[in-house]
Amino acid sequence: MAEKRHGETGTGTYYRTDRFYSEEGGWFAKLREGDELGPFDSKEEAKQALADFIELYKRENPGK
Secondary structure, X not given: OOOOOOOOOOOOOOOOOOOEEEEOOXXXXXXXXXXXXXXXXXXXXXXXXXXXXXXXHHHHOOOO
């Protein structure tokens, strides 16, 4: 069984998809809420932007 992320409940199996994709020459990162970050020049830049976004979210929402 797949490991559950914070906030996931139930006994179902969860599959994670790649959060990064390229479209029209730019790289994007998908957020859980359905929003996206981007475009970025590279997948690495999109990964860093997502990491920065998550860190900021954690600081603004302690305990989540």
